[in-house]
Amino acid sequence: MSSAPEPPPKDVPPETITLVESSIPTIVEPNASGTSAEASDMSSLSPFELQQLTQNVLDETASSRPLITESIPLAALREEYENGSGSFVQQIDYLRSLGFTNIRRTKGDGDCFYRSLAFAWIERMLISPRNQTVEVAKALSMLDSALLILKAAGFQELAFEDFYDVITSLIRHIVVPEPDGETLTPQILLEAFQDLEGALRISRNRKLGLTGIDMTVSNCIVVLLRLLTSAVIRTDPEAYAPFLFHPESGDEIVPQEFCERYVEACGKEADHVQITALTKVLKLNVEVAYLDGHSDDGSVSFVEFQNVPLDDNENPLVLLYRPGHYDILEKLNAK
Amino acid sequence: MSSISTRRLQKELKEINNDCPQGIALVKAEDFETWYLSLQVLGESVFADETFLLKFRFDNQYPISSPSVTFVVDEHFQAPLHPHVYSNGHICANILGDGWSPVLSVTSVCISLQSMLASCTKKERPEGNDRYVMFAPEDPKKVDHFSS
Numbered sequence: 160m161s162s163a164p165e166p167p168p169k170d171v172p173p174e175t176i177t178l179v180e181s182s183i184p185t186i187v188e189p190n191a192s193g194t195s196a197e198a199s200d201m202s203s204l205s206p207f208e209l210q211q212l213t214q215n216v217l218d219e220t221a222s223s224r225p226l227i228t229e230s231i232p233l234a235a236l237r238e239e240y241e242n243g244s245g246s247f248v249q250q251i252d253y254l255r256s257l258g259f260t261n262i263r264r265t266k267g268d269g270d271c272f273y274r275s276l277a278f279a280w281i282e283r284m285l286i287s288p289r290n291q292t293v294e295v296a297k298a299l300s301m302l303d304s305a306l307l308i309l310k311a312a313g314f315q316e317l318a319f320e321d322f323y324d325v326i327t328s329l330i331r332h333i334v335v336p337e338p339d340g341e342t343l344t345p346q347i348l349l350e351a352f353q354d355l356e357g358a359l360r361i362s363r364n365r366k367l368g369l370t371g372i373d374m375t376v377s378n379c380i381v382v383l384l385r386l387l388t389s390a391v392i393r394t395d396p397e398a399y400a401p402f403l404f405h406p407e408s409g410d411e412i413v414p415q416e417f418c419e420r421y422v423e424a425c426g427k428e429a430d431h432v433q434i435t436a437l438t439k440v441l442k443l444n445v446e447v448a449y450l451d452g453h454s455d456d457g458s459v460s461f462v463e464f465q466n467v468p469l470d471d472n473e474n475p476l477v478l479l480y481r482p483g484h485y486d487i488l489e490k491l492n493a494k
Numbered sequence: 495m496s497s498i499s500t501r502r503l504q505k506e507l508k509e510i511n512n513d514c515p516q517g518i519a520l521v522k523a524e525d526f527e528t529w530y531l532s533l534q535v536l537g538e539s540v541f542a543d544e545t546f547l548l549k550f551r552f553d554n555q556y557p558i559s560s561p562s563v564t565f566v567v568d569e570h571f572q573a574p575l576h577p578h579v580y581s582n583g584h585i586c587a588n589i590l591g592d593g594w595s596p597v598l599s600v601t602s603v604c605i606s607l608q609s610m611l612a613s614c615t616k617k618e619r620p621e622g623n624d625r626y627v628m629f630a631p632e633d634p635k636k637v638d639h640f641s642s
Contacts, residue, residue, distance in 0.1 A: 314597060315597075315599070317502065317505040317506065317509070317599070318557075318596060318597045318599070321498055321501050321502060322596070375498070375555065375558070378555070378558050379498065379558070382558055382596050385595075386596075386597065389597075419593070419595065419597075420593060423595035423596070423597050424592065424593055424594060424595040425558060425594075425595065425596075426592065
Protein backbone atom coordinates (compact mmCIF):
# COMPACT_ATOMS: atom_id res chain seq x y z
CA MET A 160 0.00 0.00 0.00
CA SER A 161 3.05 2.20 0.17
CA SER A 162 2.66 5.40 -1.80
CA ALA A 163 6.32 6.23 -1.45
CA PRO A 164 8.14 6.46 -4.74
CA GLU A 165 9.27 3.02 -5.75
CA PRO A 166 12.64 2.33 -7.28
CA PRO A 167 12.41 2.24 -11.04
CA PRO A 168 10.80 -1.08 -11.88
CA LYS A 169 13.34 -3.47 -13.25
CA ASP A 170 10.69 -5.35 -15.04
CA VAL A 171 10.00 -3.21 -18.06
CA PRO A 172 13.11 -1.54 -19.31
CA PRO A 173 11.95 0.34 -22.38
CA GLU A 174 14.93 -0.80 -24.42
CA THR A 175 14.14 -4.46 -24.09
CA ILE A 176 10.47 -4.39 -25.00
CA THR A 177 9.81 -7.34 -27.23
CA LEU A 178 7.73 -6.63 -30.25
CA VAL A 179 6.57 -9.22 -32.66
CA GLU A 180 5.08 -9.00 -36.10
CA SER A 181 2.80 -11.86 -35.34
CA SER A 182 3.48 -13.89 -32.29
CA ILE A 183 3.06 -17.61 -32.58
CA PRO A 184 0.39 -19.05 -30.33
CA THR A 185 1.94 -20.94 -27.50
CA ILE A 186 0.55 -24.43 -27.70
CA VAL A 187 3.35 -26.71 -26.72
CA GLU A 188 4.69 -26.29 -23.27
CA PRO A 189 8.42 -26.13 -23.61
CA ASN A 190 9.90 -29.09 -21.87
CA ALA A 191 13.25 -29.70 -20.33
CA SER A 192 15.21 -29.48 -23.54
CA GLY A 193 18.92 -29.54 -23.27
CA THR A 194 19.35 -28.78 -19.60
CA SER A 195 18.80 -31.98 -17.79
CA ALA A 196 19.34 -35.67 -17.98
CA GLU A 197 16.11 -36.61 -19.68
CA ALA A 198 17.01 -34.57 -22.74
CA SER A 199 19.04 -37.44 -24.12
CA ASP A 200 16.09 -39.78 -23.69
CA MET A 201 13.76 -37.39 -25.41
CA SER A 202 16.18 -36.85 -28.27
CA SER A 203 15.94 -40.47 -29.29
CA LEU A 204 12.29 -39.95 -30.19
CA SER A 205 11.43 -39.04 -33.72
CA PRO A 206 9.80 -35.64 -34.23
CA PHE A 207 6.55 -37.44 -34.93
CA GLU A 208 6.71 -39.43 -31.72
CA LEU A 209 7.50 -36.31 -29.76
CA GLN A 210 4.59 -34.52 -31.30
CA GLN A 211 2.32 -37.42 -30.50
CA LEU A 212 3.43 -37.49 -26.91
CA THR A 213 2.80 -33.81 -26.51
CA GLN A 214 -0.52 -34.11 -28.27
CA ASN A 215 -1.57 -36.84 -25.86
CA VAL A 216 -0.85 -34.55 -22.97
CA LEU A 217 -2.75 -31.72 -24.62
CA ASP A 218 -5.74 -33.91 -25.46
CA GLU A 219 -6.11 -35.20 -21.97
CA THR A 220 -5.84 -31.74 -20.54
CA ALA A 221 -8.47 -30.09 -22.68
CA SER A 222 -10.00 -26.97 -21.23
CA SER A 223 -12.91 -28.78 -19.57
CA ARG A 224 -10.64 -30.49 -17.08
CA PRO A 225 -10.46 -29.14 -13.55
CA LEU A 226 -7.29 -27.28 -12.65
CA ILE A 227 -6.51 -30.11 -10.26
CA THR A 228 -8.30 -33.41 -9.73
CA GLU A 229 -9.18 -35.67 -6.86
CA SER A 230 -6.61 -38.31 -6.07
CA ILE A 231 -6.75 -41.06 -8.70
CA PRO A 232 -5.21 -44.55 -8.35
CA LEU A 233 -2.09 -45.07 -10.43
CA ALA A 234 -3.83 -48.08 -11.90
CA ALA A 235 -6.06 -45.67 -13.83
CA LEU A 236 -3.02 -44.00 -15.37
CA ARG A 237 -1.61 -47.43 -16.20
CA GLU A 238 -4.80 -48.35 -18.05
CA GLU A 239 -4.36 -45.38 -20.35
CA TYR A 240 -1.02 -46.73 -21.51
CA GLU A 241 -1.94 -50.40 -21.64
CA ASN A 242 -2.87 -50.37 -25.30
CA GLY A 243 -0.03 -48.08 -26.22
CA SER A 244 3.36 -47.88 -24.72
CA GLY A 245 4.70 -50.91 -22.91
CA SER A 246 7.62 -48.99 -21.54
CA PHE A 247 5.33 -46.46 -19.84
CA VAL A 248 3.37 -49.33 -18.29
CA GLN A 249 6.61 -50.83 -17.03
CA GLN A 250 7.65 -47.53 -15.50
CA ILE A 251 4.26 -47.05 -13.84
CA ASP A 252 4.59 -50.53 -12.33
CA TYR A 253 8.03 -49.49 -11.10
CA LEU A 254 6.52 -46.47 -9.35
CA ARG A 255 3.91 -48.71 -7.74
CA SER A 256 6.68 -51.04 -6.55
CA LEU A 257 8.19 -48.03 -4.75
CA GLY A 258 4.95 -47.54 -2.88
CA PHE A 259 3.34 -44.80 -4.95
CA THR A 260 -0.38 -45.40 -5.14
CA ASN A 261 -2.07 -42.30 -6.51
CA ILE A 262 -1.78 -39.39 -8.84
CA ARG A 263 -3.44 -36.01 -8.71
CA ARG A 264 -3.68 -34.53 -12.15
CA THR A 265 -3.28 -30.88 -12.89
CA LYS A 266 -4.48 -29.15 -16.01
CA GLY A 267 -1.92 -28.82 -18.77
CA ASP A 268 -2.16 -25.06 -18.97
CA GLY A 269 1.54 -24.31 -18.55
CA ASP A 270 1.06 -23.56 -14.86
CA CYS A 271 0.98 -27.22 -13.84
CA PHE A 272 4.35 -27.30 -12.08
CA TYR A 273 3.54 -24.33 -9.86
CA ARG A 274 0.00 -25.50 -9.17
CA SER A 275 1.10 -29.07 -8.41
CA LEU A 276 3.85 -27.95 -6.08
CA ALA A 277 1.65 -25.45 -4.24
CA PHE A 278 -1.13 -27.96 -3.73
CA ALA A 279 1.17 -30.76 -2.61
CA TRP A 280 2.95 -28.43 -0.21
CA ILE A 281 -0.15 -26.93 1.41
CA GLU A 282 -1.92 -30.29 1.53
CA ARG A 283 1.05 -31.82 3.33
CA MET A 284 0.85 -29.10 6.00
CA LEU A 285 -2.88 -29.73 6.28
CA ILE A 286 -2.68 -33.49 6.78
CA SER A 287 0.68 -33.60 8.50
CA PRO A 288 0.86 -35.75 11.62
CA ARG A 289 3.29 -33.19 13.02
CA ASN A 290 2.35 -30.15 15.01
CA GLN A 291 0.31 -28.19 12.48
CA THR A 292 0.72 -24.92 14.29
CA VAL A 293 4.48 -25.23 14.12
CA GLU A 294 4.41 -26.20 10.43
CA VAL A 295 2.11 -23.29 9.57
CA ALA A 296 4.17 -20.85 11.60
CA LYS A 297 7.30 -22.02 9.79
CA ALA A 298 5.68 -21.60 6.39
CA LEU A 299 4.34 -18.15 7.21
CA SER A 300 7.67 -17.00 8.55
CA MET A 301 9.38 -18.32 5.44
CA LEU A 302 6.91 -16.43 3.24
CA ASP A 303 7.44 -13.34 5.35
CA SER A 304 11.15 -13.38 4.70
CA ALA A 305 10.47 -14.07 1.02
CA LEU A 306 8.87 -10.62 0.87
CA LEU A 307 12.36 -9.18 1.19
CA ILE A 308 13.48 -11.15 -1.85
CA LEU A 309 10.50 -9.91 -3.85
CA LYS A 310 11.35 -6.33 -2.93
CA ALA A 311 15.05 -6.84 -3.55
CA ALA A 312 14.18 -8.14 -7.02
CA GLY A 313 12.67 -4.73 -7.72
CA PHE A 314 9.03 -5.74 -7.86
CA GLN A 315 6.57 -3.10 -6.80
CA GLU A 316 4.50 -4.07 -3.80
CA LEU A 317 1.32 -3.73 -5.75
CA ALA A 318 2.57 -6.41 -8.12
CA PHE A 319 2.63 -9.10 -5.45
CA GLU A 320 0.81 -8.08 -2.26
CA ASP A 321 -2.68 -9.29 -3.26
CA PHE A 322 -1.32 -12.68 -4.29
CA TYR A 323 0.74 -12.84 -1.13
CA ASP A 324 -2.37 -12.18 0.98
CA VAL A 325 -4.21 -15.03 -0.72
CA ILE A 326 -1.57 -17.67 -0.05
CA THR A 327 -0.91 -16.58 3.54
CA SER A 328 -4.65 -16.47 4.35
CA LEU A 329 -5.04 -19.96 2.98
CA ILE A 330 -2.10 -21.37 4.95
CA ARG A 331 -3.11 -19.56 8.14
CA HIS A 332 -6.58 -21.03 7.80
CA ILE A 333 -5.09 -24.52 8.37
CA VAL A 334 -4.91 -23.68 12.08
CA VAL A 335 -6.81 -20.43 12.59
CA PRO A 336 -10.56 -21.06 12.45
CA GLU A 337 -13.04 -18.77 10.77
CA PRO A 338 -15.76 -17.12 12.88
CA ASP A 339 -17.93 -20.16 12.16
CA GLY A 340 -15.31 -22.30 13.88
CA GLU A 341 -14.11 -24.09 10.78
CA THR A 342 -10.55 -24.57 9.73
CA LEU A 343 -9.31 -25.66 6.32
CA THR A 344 -10.37 -29.13 5.21
CA PRO A 345 -8.91 -31.20 2.36
CA GLN A 346 -12.16 -30.73 0.43
CA ILE A 347 -12.12 -26.94 0.77
CA LEU A 348 -8.46 -26.90 -0.21
CA LEU A 349 -9.21 -28.88 -3.35
CA GLU A 350 -12.09 -26.59 -4.25
CA ALA A 351 -9.88 -23.58 -3.70
CA PHE A 352 -7.35 -24.99 -6.11
CA GLN A 353 -10.02 -25.78 -8.66
CA ASP A 354 -11.03 -22.13 -8.94
CA LEU A 355 -14.77 -22.62 -9.04
CA GLU A 356 -16.86 -20.06 -10.84
CA GLY A 357 -19.14 -17.33 -9.55
CA ALA A 358 -21.32 -17.90 -6.49
CA LEU A 359 -19.60 -21.14 -5.54
CA ARG A 360 -16.29 -19.34 -5.51
CA ILE A 361 -17.58 -16.54 -3.32
CA SER A 362 -19.05 -18.87 -0.71
CA ARG A 363 -15.92 -20.99 -0.77
CA ASN A 364 -13.69 -17.92 -0.43
CA ARG A 365 -15.66 -16.97 2.64
CA LYS A 366 -14.72 -20.35 4.08
CA LEU A 367 -11.11 -19.53 3.33
CA GLY A 368 -11.23 -16.35 5.33
CA LEU A 369 -11.34 -14.27 2.17
CA THR A 370 -14.73 -12.79 2.95
CA GLY A 371 -15.88 -10.29 0.40
CA ILE A 372 -13.14 -11.08 -2.03
CA ASP A 373 -13.86 -12.66 -5.36
CA MET A 374 -10.45 -14.14 -6.05
CA THR A 375 -9.32 -17.05 -8.07
CA VAL A 376 -7.23 -18.56 -5.33
CA SER A 377 -5.49 -21.14 -7.46
CA ASN A 378 -4.21 -18.72 -10.05
CA CYS A 379 -3.25 -16.13 -7.44
CA ILE A 380 -1.04 -18.74 -5.78
CA VAL A 381 0.47 -19.72 -9.13
CA VAL A 382 1.32 -16.07 -9.76
CA LEU A 383 2.91 -15.63 -6.35
CA LEU A 384 5.08 -18.73 -6.84
CA ARG A 385 6.10 -17.44 -10.26
CA LEU A 386 7.12 -14.10 -8.80
CA LEU A 387 9.06 -15.81 -6.00
CA THR A 388 10.87 -17.98 -8.55
CA SER A 389 11.69 -14.95 -10.63
CA ALA A 390 12.86 -12.98 -7.61
CA VAL A 391 15.30 -15.73 -6.62
CA ILE A 392 16.82 -15.72 -10.11
CA ARG A 393 16.83 -11.91 -10.38
CA THR A 394 18.55 -11.46 -7.03
CA ASP A 395 21.22 -14.05 -7.75
CA PRO A 396 21.78 -13.65 -11.50
CA GLU A 397 25.38 -14.89 -11.55
CA ALA A 398 24.37 -18.22 -10.06
CA TYR A 399 21.59 -18.83 -12.55
CA ALA A 400 22.86 -17.19 -15.75
CA PRO A 401 24.91 -20.21 -16.91
CA PHE A 402 21.76 -22.33 -16.88
CA LEU A 403 19.42 -20.00 -18.71
CA PHE A 404 18.49 -20.81 -22.29
CA HIS A 405 15.68 -20.01 -24.68
CA PRO A 406 13.30 -22.99 -24.41
CA GLU A 407 12.81 -22.93 -28.19
CA SER A 408 16.14 -21.97 -29.72
CA GLY A 409 18.50 -23.12 -26.97
CA ASP A 410 20.36 -19.79 -27.19
CA GLU A 411 21.65 -18.16 -24.06
CA ILE A 412 19.36 -15.61 -22.49
CA VAL A 413 20.04 -13.00 -19.80
CA PRO A 414 18.33 -13.51 -16.42
CA GLN A 415 16.03 -10.51 -16.69
CA GLU A 416 14.65 -11.50 -20.07
CA PHE A 417 14.38 -15.13 -18.98
CA CYS A 418 12.36 -14.10 -15.93
CA GLU A 419 10.08 -11.78 -17.85
CA ARG A 420 9.33 -14.23 -20.63
CA TYR A 421 9.51 -17.66 -19.04
CA VAL A 422 8.90 -17.22 -15.32
CA GLU A 423 6.62 -14.25 -14.65
CA ALA A 424 4.33 -14.76 -17.63
CA CYS A 425 1.55 -17.22 -16.83
CA GLY A 426 1.26 -20.37 -18.91
CA LYS A 427 5.02 -20.80 -19.36
CA GLU A 428 6.07 -24.20 -18.10
CA ALA A 429 8.81 -24.58 -15.54
CA ASP A 430 12.08 -26.34 -16.22
CA HIS A 431 14.95 -27.43 -14.00
CA VAL A 432 16.06 -23.85 -13.29
CA GLN A 433 12.67 -22.67 -12.09
CA ILE A 434 12.25 -25.75 -9.91
CA THR A 435 15.68 -25.18 -8.37
CA ALA A 436 14.92 -21.54 -7.60
CA LEU A 437 11.43 -22.08 -6.21
CA THR A 438 12.19 -25.07 -4.01
CA LYS A 439 15.16 -23.16 -2.64
CA VAL A 440 13.13 -20.15 -1.53
CA LEU A 441 10.30 -22.33 -0.18
CA LYS A 442 12.87 -24.53 1.60
CA LEU A 443 11.29 -27.68 0.24
CA ASN A 444 12.66 -31.06 -0.69
CA VAL A 445 11.10 -32.10 -3.96
CA GLU A 446 11.63 -35.09 -6.19
CA VAL A 447 10.57 -35.20 -9.80
CA ALA A 448 9.94 -38.66 -11.24
CA TYR A 449 10.60 -38.71 -14.98
CA LEU A 450 8.11 -40.96 -16.70
CA ASP A 451 9.36 -40.78 -20.26
CA GLY A 452 8.95 -44.28 -21.64
CA HIS A 453 12.68 -44.49 -22.19
CA SER A 454 14.26 -46.70 -19.65
CA ASP A 455 16.09 -49.91 -20.51
CA ASP A 456 15.14 -51.66 -17.30
CA GLY A 457 11.72 -50.06 -16.78
CA SER A 458 12.88 -47.98 -13.84
CA VAL A 459 12.11 -44.31 -13.33
CA SER A 460 14.75 -41.72 -12.60
CA PHE A 461 14.11 -39.22 -9.85
CA VAL A 462 15.67 -35.79 -9.91
CA GLU A 463 16.10 -34.51 -6.38
CA PHE A 464 15.87 -30.92 -5.27
CA GLN A 465 17.10 -30.99 -1.72
CA ASN A 466 16.98 -27.77 0.25
CA VAL A 467 16.60 -28.86 3.86
CA PRO A 468 18.13 -31.83 5.69
CA LEU A 469 16.23 -35.03 4.97
CA ASP A 470 13.91 -35.97 7.76
CA ASP A 471 12.60 -39.45 8.52
CA ASN A 472 9.24 -38.01 9.47
CA GLU A 473 8.67 -36.03 6.33
CA ASN A 474 9.02 -37.39 2.82
CA PRO A 475 9.89 -35.03 -0.02
CA LEU A 476 7.02 -33.84 -2.20
CA VAL A 477 7.01 -35.91 -5.36
CA LEU A 478 5.89 -34.69 -8.76
CA LEU A 479 5.41 -36.90 -11.77
CA TYR A 480 6.84 -35.50 -14.97
CA ARG A 481 5.76 -36.69 -18.37
CA PRO A 482 7.21 -34.78 -21.33
CA GLY A 483 5.68 -31.32 -21.07
CA HIS A 484 3.57 -31.90 -17.98
CA TYR A 485 3.69 -32.22 -14.19
CA ASP A 486 1.25 -33.99 -11.85
CA ILE A 487 1.43 -34.93 -8.16
CA LEU A 488 2.49 -38.43 -7.11
CA GLU A 489 1.17 -39.73 -3.81
CA LYS A 490 1.71 -42.61 -1.39
CA LEU A 491 -1.69 -42.59 0.21
CA ASN A 492 -1.37 -45.46 2.66
CA ALA A 493 1.86 -43.99 3.98
CA LYS A 494 0.17 -40.86 5.18
CA MET B 495 -17.52 -7.85 -3.37
CA SER B 496 -14.13 -6.81 -4.56
CA SER B 497 -12.48 -8.73 -7.29
CA ILE B 498 -8.77 -9.06 -7.64
CA SER B 499 -8.87 -6.58 -10.53
CA THR B 500 -10.59 -3.93 -8.44
CA ARG B 501 -8.12 -4.30 -5.60
CA ARG B 502 -5.20 -3.99 -7.93
CA LEU B 503 -6.62 -1.16 -10.04
CA GLN B 504 -7.42 0.90 -6.96
CA LYS B 505 -3.74 0.79 -6.07
CA GLU B 506 -2.63 1.55 -9.61
CA LEU B 507 -5.01 4.50 -9.77
CA LYS B 508 -3.64 5.92 -6.55
CA GLU B 509 -0.13 5.60 -7.89
CA ILE B 510 -0.98 7.21 -11.22
CA ASN B 511 -2.63 10.11 -9.42
CA ASN B 512 0.41 10.54 -7.18
CA ASP B 513 3.12 10.22 -9.72
CA CYS B 514 2.45 9.76 -13.41
CA PRO B 515 5.45 9.31 -15.73
CA GLN B 516 6.24 12.21 -18.04
CA GLY B 517 4.28 12.28 -21.25
CA ILE B 518 1.56 10.07 -19.82
CA ALA B 519 -1.66 11.40 -18.30
CA LEU B 520 -4.81 9.85 -16.97
CA VAL B 521 -7.75 11.16 -18.97
CA LYS B 522 -10.63 9.13 -17.63
CA ALA B 523 -10.99 6.34 -15.07
CA GLU B 524 -14.55 6.35 -13.81
CA ASP B 525 -14.74 2.65 -13.14
CA PHE B 526 -12.47 -0.39 -13.00
CA GLU B 527 -13.38 -1.65 -16.44
CA THR B 528 -12.23 1.01 -18.89
CA TRP B 529 -9.55 3.65 -18.53
CA TYR B 530 -8.23 6.25 -20.97
CA LEU B 531 -4.70 7.62 -20.84
CA SER B 532 -3.02 10.09 -23.15
CA LEU B 533 0.42 9.44 -24.50
CA GLN B 534 3.07 11.75 -25.88
CA VAL B 535 6.55 10.93 -27.04
CA LEU B 536 9.17 13.05 -25.32
CA GLY B 537 12.19 14.59 -27.00
CA GLU B 538 13.17 14.28 -30.60
CA SER B 539 10.87 11.87 -32.36
CA VAL B 540 8.90 11.33 -35.52
CA PHE B 541 5.88 11.64 -33.25
CA ALA B 542 6.89 14.95 -31.62
CA ASP B 543 3.89 17.21 -30.99
CA GLU B 544 1.41 14.36 -31.47
CA THR B 545 -0.89 13.20 -28.68
CA PHE B 546 -2.43 9.75 -28.69
CA LEU B 547 -5.20 8.32 -26.57
CA LEU B 548 -4.95 4.80 -25.17
CA LYS B 549 -7.96 2.78 -24.12
CA PHE B 550 -7.41 0.08 -21.47
CA ARG B 551 -10.07 -2.52 -20.81
CA PHE B 552 -9.81 -4.88 -17.85
CA ASP B 553 -11.64 -8.10 -17.10
CA ASN B 554 -12.17 -9.33 -13.54
CA GLN B 555 -9.04 -11.50 -13.72
CA TYR B 556 -6.71 -8.57 -14.34
CA PRO B 557 -3.75 -8.52 -13.62
CA ILE B 558 -3.53 -12.29 -14.10
CA SER B 559 -5.06 -11.76 -17.52
CA SER B 560 -3.70 -8.97 -19.69
CA PRO B 561 -5.61 -5.76 -20.27
CA SER B 562 -6.98 -5.11 -23.74
CA VAL B 563 -5.13 -2.02 -24.97
CA THR B 564 -5.81 -0.02 -28.13
CA PHE B 565 -5.13 3.44 -29.51
CA VAL B 566 -8.38 5.37 -29.81
CA VAL B 567 -9.33 6.28 -33.37
CA ASP B 568 -12.12 8.88 -33.59
CA GLU B 569 -12.68 12.44 -34.77
CA HIS B 570 -10.06 13.74 -32.30
CA PHE B 571 -7.45 11.01 -32.21
CA GLN B 572 -5.58 8.81 -34.66
CA ALA B 573 -3.48 5.70 -34.14
CA PRO B 574 0.23 6.49 -34.46
CA LEU B 575 1.65 5.68 -37.89
CA HIS B 576 3.93 2.89 -36.69
CA PRO B 577 4.90 -0.54 -38.09
CA HIS B 578 3.33 -2.23 -35.05
CA VAL B 579 0.13 -0.23 -34.87
CA TYR B 580 -2.78 -0.94 -37.20
CA SER B 581 -4.93 1.93 -38.41
CA ASN B 582 -7.83 0.72 -36.25
CA GLY B 583 -5.68 1.27 -33.15
CA HIS B 584 -4.73 -2.35 -32.51
CA ILE B 585 -1.19 -2.78 -31.25
CA CYS B 586 1.13 -5.66 -31.99
CA ALA B 587 3.23 -6.01 -28.85
CA ASN B 588 4.34 -9.14 -27.10
CA ILE B 589 3.65 -7.71 -23.64
CA LEU B 590 -0.04 -7.38 -24.51
CA GLY B 591 -0.25 -11.01 -25.56
CA ASP B 592 1.53 -14.03 -24.19
CA GLY B 593 4.38 -11.88 -22.88
CA TRP B 594 2.02 -10.30 -20.36
CA SER B 595 2.69 -10.86 -16.67
CA PRO B 596 1.07 -9.55 -13.49
CA VAL B 597 4.28 -7.67 -12.78
CA LEU B 598 3.31 -5.26 -15.55
CA SER B 599 0.82 -2.48 -14.94
CA VAL B 600 -1.08 0.25 -16.75
CA THR B 601 1.85 2.60 -16.24
CA SER B 602 4.47 0.14 -17.39
CA VAL B 603 2.45 -0.65 -20.53
CA CYS B 604 2.24 3.08 -21.27
CA ILE B 605 5.99 3.47 -20.77
CA SER B 606 6.69 0.51 -23.04
CA LEU B 607 4.44 1.88 -25.77
CA GLN B 608 5.98 5.32 -25.37
CA SER B 609 9.39 3.80 -25.88
CA MET B 610 8.14 1.73 -28.82
CA LEU B 611 7.04 4.95 -30.52
CA ALA B 612 10.19 6.82 -29.50
CA SER B 613 12.43 4.28 -31.21
CA CYS B 614 10.48 4.51 -34.48
CA THR B 615 12.31 6.10 -37.39
CA LYS B 616 9.93 5.45 -40.27
CA LYS B 617 6.25 6.22 -40.07
CA GLU B 618 4.42 3.40 -41.76
CA ARG B 619 1.63 0.92 -41.16
CA PRO B 620 2.21 -2.80 -40.60
CA GLU B 621 2.21 -4.99 -43.66
CA GLY B 622 -1.29 -6.18 -44.48
CA ASN B 623 -2.91 -3.35 -42.52
CA ASP B 624 -5.98 -2.97 -44.73
CA ARG B 625 -6.76 -6.65 -44.75
CA TYR B 626 -6.23 -6.91 -40.99
CA VAL B 627 -8.45 -3.94 -40.23
CA MET B 628 -11.20 -5.32 -42.45
CA PHE B 629 -11.41 -8.61 -40.54
CA ALA B 630 -10.22 -7.75 -37.02
CA PRO B 631 -12.75 -7.94 -34.18
CA GLU B 632 -13.23 -4.80 -32.14
CA ASP B 633 -11.36 -6.22 -29.14
CA PRO B 634 -7.74 -7.09 -29.98
CA LYS B 635 -7.69 -9.77 -27.27
CA LYS B 636 -10.06 -11.73 -29.47
CA VAL B 637 -7.53 -11.82 -32.32
CA ASP B 638 -5.70 -15.12 -32.41
CA HIS B 639 -2.21 -13.81 -32.97
CA PHE B 640 -2.45 -11.21 -30.24
CA SER B 641 -3.37 -13.43 -27.37
CA SER B 642 -2.55 -16.99 -28.09
